[in-house]
Amino acid sequence: MSGNAKGAETTEDINKAFNAYKRKIYRALKDDFLKTALERAVSSFRKNRDAALAAFPEVEGKRERLLEIKDEVICNLADYVARAREALERNHAKTYYASDASAANEILADIIGTGKTIVKAKSITSEELEFNSMMEETGNLVWETDLGEFIIQLLGEKPMHILAPAVHVPRERTAKVFSEVAGREMPTDPEKLTMFAREFLRDKYFSADVGFSGANFITADTGTMFLIENEGNIRFATNAPEVHVAVIGLEKLMPSLSDAMLGLEVLMRYAGYLVTSYVSMISGPAKTGDIEKITVYGAHGPRELHVIFLDNGRLKAARDPDYREMLRCLRCGACMYECAIYPLVSGHWGYHYMGGIGVPWTALISGGLTKAAPLAYSCALCGRCKEICPAGIDSAKLIERLRRDLKREGLVPGFIRKMAEAVINTGTPYPKED
Amino acid sequence: MPDKEKLGVFFGCTTVGAPHLLEGLVGFLVKARIDYVPLGKDLCCGVPLLLAGYHREAGAHVQRVKKHMVEAGITRMVTSCPHCYLMFREGFPNDFGIELGFETMHFVEFAVELLNQGKIKLKLHKDMKIVYHDPCGIGRRGPGLHQEPRSVLASCAEVVEAERADKLGTCCGGGGLLRASLPKLAVAAAKRKIIDDYLNKGTDIIVTSCPFCTLNLTDGAGEITERGFNVFDLPMFLAENMEEE
Ligand code: SF4
Numbered sequence: 001m002s003g004n005a006k007g008a009e010t011t012e013d014i015n016k017a018f019n020a021y022k023r024k025i026y027r028a029l030k031d032d033f034l035k036t037a038l039e040r041a042v043s044s045f046r047k048n049r050d051a052a053l054a055a056f057p058e059v060e061g062k063r064e065r066l067l068e069i070k071d072e073v074i075c076n077l078a079d080y081v082a083r084a085r086e087a088l089e090r091n092h093a094k095t096y097y098a099s100d101a102s103a104a105n106e107i108l109a110d111i112i113g114t115g116k117t118i119v120k121a122k123s124i125t126s127e128e129l130e131f132n133s134m135m136e137e138t139g140n141l142v143w144e145t146d147l148g149e150f151i152i153q154l155l156g157e158k159p160m161h162i163l164a165p166a167v168h169v170p171r172e173r174t175a176k177v178f179s180e181v182a183g184r185e186m187p188t189d190p191e192k193l194t195m196f197a198r199e200f201l202r203d204k205y206f207s208a209d210v211g212f213s214g215a216n217f218i219t220a221d222t223g224t225m226f227l228i229e230n231e232g233n234i235r236f237a238t239n240a241p242e243v244h245v246a247v248i249g250l251e252k253l254m255p256s257l258s259d260a261m262l263g264l265e266v267l268m269r270y271a272g273y274l275v276t277s278y279v280s281m282i283s284g285p286a287k288t289g290d291i292e293k294i295t296v297y298g299a300h301g302p303r304e305l306h307v308i309f310l311d312n313g314r315l316k317a318a319r320d321p322d323y324r325e326m327l328r329c330l331r332c333g334a335c336m337y338e339c340a341i342y343p344l345v346s347g348h349w350g351y352h353y354m355g356g357i358g359v360p361w362t363a364l365i366s367g368g369l370t371k372a373a374p375l376a377y378s379c380a381l382c383g384r385c386k387e388i389c390p391a392g393i394d395s396a397k398l399i400e401r402l403r404r405d406l407k408r409e410g411l412v413p414g415f416i417r418k419m420a421e422a423v424i425n426t427g428t429p430y431p432k433e434d
Numbered sequence: 435m436p437d438k439e440k441l442g443v444f445f446g447c448t449t450v451g452a453p454h455l456l457e458g459l460v461g462f463l464v465k466a467r468i469d470y471v472p473l474g475k476d477l478c479c480g481v482p483l484l485l486a487g488y489h490r491e492a493g494a495h496v497q498r499v500k501k502h503m504v505e506a507g508i509t510r511m512v513t514s515c516p517h518c519y520l521m522f523r524e525g526f527p528n529d530f531g532i533e534l535g536f537e538t539m540h541f542v543e544f545a546v547e548l549l550n551q552g553k554i555k556l557k558l559h560k561d562m563k564i565v566y567h568d569p570c571g572i573g574r575r576g577p578g579l580h581q582e583p584r585s586v587l588a589s590c591a592e593v594v595e596a597e598r599a600d601k602l603g604t605c606c607g608g609g610g611l612l613r614a615s616l617p618k619l620a621v622a623a624a625k626r627k628i629i630d631d632y633l634n635k636g637t638d639i640i641v642t643s644c645p646f647c648t649l650n651l652t653d654g655a656g657e658i659t660e661r662g663f664n665v666f667d668l669p670m671f672l673a674e675n676m677e678e679e
Contacts, residue, residue: 384605403486419482428476
């Protein structure tokens, strides 16, 4: 591993970056809003998840089966991409392969062009592309339609949790920013606020040119993407506009429909749901043959489906015997809610990906070693997330491995280096002052 | 056990650096009349190097540690630090191919042995309640010593449990060099843990068996206004609660 670290980074740069990060973390520690919001979120998540796992005890066995499947896919990623693309093309979708974020953005620019309105489903993968600002730069208008993401977009902030992006925003702030958009005073009642978002976004779906989404899984045998949600926005966003564009990380591949069903069940339960309100399965553009059996595309749903498979470091991670484990992640969010550290500071401990699992994801996929360096020293390496993770990912072990890579690239913060040098030179990290 | 046991006690930097932890451990060894060779008073086991990513540079250091121990001619070694313990049991053979030729025990295992052999006896406190915090190093990251410390403590007081304990016990926040890199974050984690897990357990005594956990939980407890807590490393606690002959 070396590619990401630029030779230009000096020790001083690393120390500066670490100190800036430390200030941010310490500020977050003092944020009482954040504390209250996260405490509520953590305790309700724990309750929900315990209930979901208790109601479906057989999910444990399914989880084990899922891991075998995922590991096999990770070892043969390139094959599975090829098969999924073939299936999608057969279904009359267009497919693309993007080796990195800028390649994906070029493809998106070609498909979407300029002057378009885009309704967007929540997608962490799109954060890797900095999709929203990219689209705006090229003269398009993006509406986040997931309520949490919508709030974050209006506030001009970054998501702080992968499932609950606005986990850190108290209702008063939501009311304030909604009031600005509405041009009238909005109450702090969550129901009224939700209704406002519903009304505000409703016609956007139908006037938008493009619906944009990610996917939770995509199958190689049928090219079917699975999109799991509760709000119903994904159904609108991927169905109402003429064109649906999806960007899908390679780790989302599953061999078959039934495997994806298994993944779906495991993901729901471990994310704390007995079942979600909706699951969309999309395999191609809308079509009909009802008039003289002549196939016409774009019956009621989108006329075009474009699927971009995003590598962005995943194939490289898949080849590394340590790091490949991180590609198992289902993004259930459990490790973050159950972590001793994350709930204290939320997504401030992270770049696009957050918490313990977010550290190797930042290093290898989105951000690079320099961005990951300060984050790597925020983990207490307690290993509790491994016990909780449905994919059995040992984030602590991955972070230890990453610290070795950081050392090799000269990206160790000064105080860590000093301590290590004290051990090497004097035999102990706390040398006696003579 | 060999006939002529020569027991080494590896103190570890964290214990050596904190006077009350050191006193607790030495106090225990004296009260329990243990003959031992003191080790690691000025020499780190090397685990901070691994946590810092200095695997390559750690090679020479661990050879020095090995020499220090081999020269002592011990047949068995005890350490109260889970991280030293893991370093000797796993890091030395797996990362550096070093076989020490003697067994390393954690203090918890040693205490169980002494109790079973009747070599130490604890005072029974009828109305005392304590909680035990599971250190990751001898728990889920190590040999899973969850019941053992509780059984030791149960011969002395009533052990009450947090909702999340054993393998799923929440972290104290003190490991992984976090106390060095972001000390306020480490302590905030300890505070959060104590409030969530221990505040309503009807006790103000927290016992653990790791010097890092002890220090970090002590700092976390110091920031809690609702209730005062006393945090003990197991050797300290046993030293204070042992029957004198
Ligand atoms: S690392 Fe595991 S627990 Fe965390 S989000 Fe991914 S699958 Fe869920």
